[in-house]
Amino acid sequence: MTSNALLMHPATWFILAALLMPVLNRIHPMLQKLTLVMVPALSIFLIYHLPESFGTVTWMGFDLVFGRVDKLTFVFLNVFTLMALIGGFYCMHVTESGQHTAAFLYVAGALGVTLCGDYLTLFVFWELMAFASTFLIWYRRKKKSIDAGFRYLLVHTTGGLILLGGILLRYRNVGVEGLAFEQIAQDGATLADYLIMVGFMLNAAVPPIHAWLPDAYPEATVTGAVFMCAFTTKTAVYVLARAFPGFEALAILGAVMALYGVGYAVIENDARRILAYHIVSQVGYMVCGIGIGTAMALNGTCAHAYAHILYKALLFMGVGAVLEMTGKSKLNELGGLWKTMPFALVFTVIGGIAISGFPLTSGFISKSMIIAGAGEAHRPVLLVMLTLASVGTFLSVGIKLPYFIWFGKDSGVKGREAYWNMNLAMCIAAFFCLFLGFGPGTAWLYSMLPFDVNYHPYTSYHLSETLQILSFTGLGFYLMVKKLTPEDHMSLDLDWFYRKGAKGFMWLAKHPVHAFNEWMDTLYRTVGTPLTLALARLFTWFDKEGIDFTIDGSARQVVEGGNKLRQIQTGQIQQYIGSAVAAVFVILAAVLLLV
Amino acid sequence: MVKIIGFLRDRSGLLKWLFFLWLVCTVVFDVMALRHEPHFFGDTIIGFWSGFGLLGCLAMGFICKGIYHLWLMQDEDYYDK
Incomplete structure (x- = not known):
């Protein structure tokens, strides 16, 4: 990918900002706050200037397409970047850089999935989303959140593996062309396509594989849930609309x-x-x-x-x-x-009437x-x-x-009005809920x-x-x-x-499997160890009396033979020649007599 | 804003009657509405969606709460037990 293509990809800026967030906060907290809104604002600008195709990289014979823009892509890019800006305002009061790093990596994942043109690139950004968003749950730091985060990660890892299985099967069936992320016709759909669809459906929270969502989102941080409610399921809607x-x-x-x-x-x-x-x-x-x-x-x-x-x-x-x-x-x-939180009331009611489909919303x-x-x-x-x-x-x-x-x-x-940045973010979202509802x-x-x-x-x-x-x-x-x-x-x-199933699995591991393990341990100690020792003694005896005896005896014979040979060697050349002539004579006589 | 909400809350009785009047207005408006080609039989009946909204709401409330009380309701620490 050329540096130009890298810079025009909005995910690049989110990843860069995510990595720099702790440094920026260390230099001055205001820099972190500015980054939270400037990067989404930049991405809104960038998406209006993207070419139809960019950032194609050939890697090990595969064409990785990082940028493919058409009308379907653009409408999702548009709302994702706008949402990132609103989310940036909403979480501005949070000083902990890690939360912002996770949120920005998550947004980068969503933008990467939306822009990609092949399944391999899609899978990488898909997993980035799952991995980063888990931290938005864990950062709440309650036991329930930690547990919910692990369940969320496990479920999404399973979904990711199903998706990967589909992608690999599709590669085997169709070849490299099959990795292009395009529309799939229902009539010719194979097992590979349905596996990919199930992977997408898991992220879209389609029953019966939906329970991760109401399990995890309520346990996320206040600001993390705002990001999460926007990106995972809607990225899944985009990929389903693209392919199925x-x-x-x-x-x-x-x-x-x-x-x-x-x-x-x-x-x-x-x-x-x-x-x-x-x-x-x-x-x-x-x-x-x-x-x-x-x-x-x-x-x-x-x-x-x-x-x-x-x-x-x-x-x-x-x-x-x-x-x-x-x-x-x-x-x-x-x-x-x-009485104490009227602004939050008004904004929530606007959201409530918009979701209900009131006229003018x-x-x-x-x-x-x-x-x-x-x-x-x-x-x-x-x-x-x-x-x-x-x-x-x-x-x-x-x-x-x-x-x-x-x-x-x-x-x-006793409540009190939310921080100014939270109210501003709600105000922007409320404006769009009403603005989109009529006329221009x-x-x-x-x-x-x-x-x-x-x-x-x-x-x-x-x-x-x-x-x-x-x-x-x-x-x-x-x-x-x-x-x-x-x-x-x-x-x-x-x-x-799966929650009760996991408990059942733990019970199985703790009780029958553990009991069997204990029994095997006892059996080994009472029978196995003495048997092993007896066998070891037998082999020692065999080694000493059998193998050592044979090898030592052979060695002794060689030494004795060598000594005898040494004794008959006089060092006189005449004797050696005479012996050789005698030997030749004996051989010739034997040959003549026998033939 | 608190004053406006308080003002309205103090006149909840009046609001209630205004709401009932509004309900009548919506049905009357349905009589006058220009109907498109019907997608199913309900589109041809005047006031159908009023009944659909009310009965749907009541049915959903009773059925969901019923299933909840009979089957789904558990203590908050159900999975920790």
């Missing part, structure tokens, strides 16, 4: 996960876990859109990914601000914060595109499932979350989508449908608000299998 549009399994699983996520969000108690389950639900819309695979559905997927990253980050920032200021994130421990013009895509593709079941998920979204995040944190019962928890903002977003847009969200019927659904969901909440009061318990999910 039109795969029926994705359409069905996407609609299922949209409902699965909101179902858990309705019953959860921890604010950040509610939001984590909502990522599952919202990414479900995108996965379903990819599965439907029409131009409208794929446009909707990209638009929704853009809108979702911003409002989900806003929501994580809002409840993160509450966690930062009060030390609490469980709804049953919160309530009545409207980003969710209205993006989510509806996927649902309309399902309708146009004559998929009424998917349409109803996705619409029902939007009911649950408004119920749990639009109303339940802000109600029980800022209103509800007065918990007596919508037109700007639609102009970035991969296909030409022939969709008008502001029709009277769509407005009527949305207002009815949301308003009557509000009525439903009003009627059963007591029923929905959060409870201080956790809910089981499919991580039960």
Whole structure:
């Protein structure tokens, strides 16, 4: 890769900044703060000046493509860099350089995956993301976070290995050409392609391989969760949209996960876990859109990914601000914060109405595109499932979350407004949630989508449908608000299998395997050791009496023979010649007589 | 901002009636809305999405909470036991 290509790749700057972060902080903390926003700002500038292809390196016969830019790439690059800027502002008050290093390496991984044009490069950046983001969980330094971080790392390592298996199989089946990261047709898909798809689906948190997300994100640092909610799942959406549009399994699983996520969000108690389950639900819309695979559905997927990253980050920032200021994130421990944290309330409500798809917000013009895509593709079941998920979204995040944190019962928890940088970051995200929702903002977003847009969200019927659904969901909440009061318990999910499975494995190791080991140890000490000693004595005897006797005897014979030979050697040349002549004479006589 | 929220909270009774009025307005608006080619039968029924929103919300609340209480609910230290 030429130095020019290296410098134009936005991931380069994030990696460089990540490595220099501790040094910059040591020189002056202000340098670190500036870097946190200057590098994302630079990357926003860079992505507008990228050529269609750059940074191709030939390595051991493989073409590694670090830069491939088309419309699908650009819309994701655009929102990733914008999100990095918002995240940079939000985490500015954090002095610990390691957290920023992890966050920037994580962003670099996401940008690398989005820009790459081959599976080998993709895999390297994919693993960088998993590795770096684990530290965003560990840096919270609580036991639960450490444990959750290990589970997160193990699950993602497994997913990475499945992906690698698919890539290697594809290389064996197709050859070097098969490593190009391009669209795969459903009809010709092989086991290799499905393994790659499963690897991608794990990062997109598609059930039943989704449980790592609501397990890990609520345990991350306040600022780390803001980064994490934006990049891992949406990078997975990008790669699925790139490689697997039109795969029926994705359409069905996407609609299922949209409902699965909101179902858990309705019953959860921890604010950040509610939001984590909502990522599952919202990414479900995108996965379903990819599965439907029409131009409208794929446009909707990209638009929704853009809108979702911003409002989900806003929501994580809002409840993160509450966690930062009060030390609490469980709804049953919160309530009545409207007096002390009104700004966080307003920003969170903006995020809440955007995720619910209120008119004049980003969710209205993006989510509806996927649902309309399902309708146009004559998929009424998917349409109803996705619409029902939007009911649950408004119920749990639009109303339940802000109600029980800022209103509800007065918990007596004393909060105070978040730091200025956190409020600024929330303000930027809130601005985009509203800006994208109408007029020039919508037109700007639609102009970035991969296909030409022939969709008008502001029709009277769509407005009527949305207002009815949301308003009557509000009525439903009003009627059963007591029923929905959060409870201080956790809910089981499919991580039960590996969490309990790991405990079962530990039990197996501690009890039967350990007992067998102990028994073998005793057996060896009582039978094995004496037997070994007896055998050793036998071999010693054999060595002494058998081998040594033979070898020593041979040596003695050689020495004696040598002595005798030495005695018959007189040193007189005449005797030697005479002996030789006699010997020749004897041989000749023998030959003559015998022949 | 706290004053505005406080002002509104003090008038929660009025807000409640305004909300009910809003609900009626949304159904009335549905009568007037220009309908596109229906994607499924619900698109042809006036007020369908009102019922869908209310019943969907109630059903989701009861079903999810029901499953939670019957099966999924565990103590916070469930995995540490």
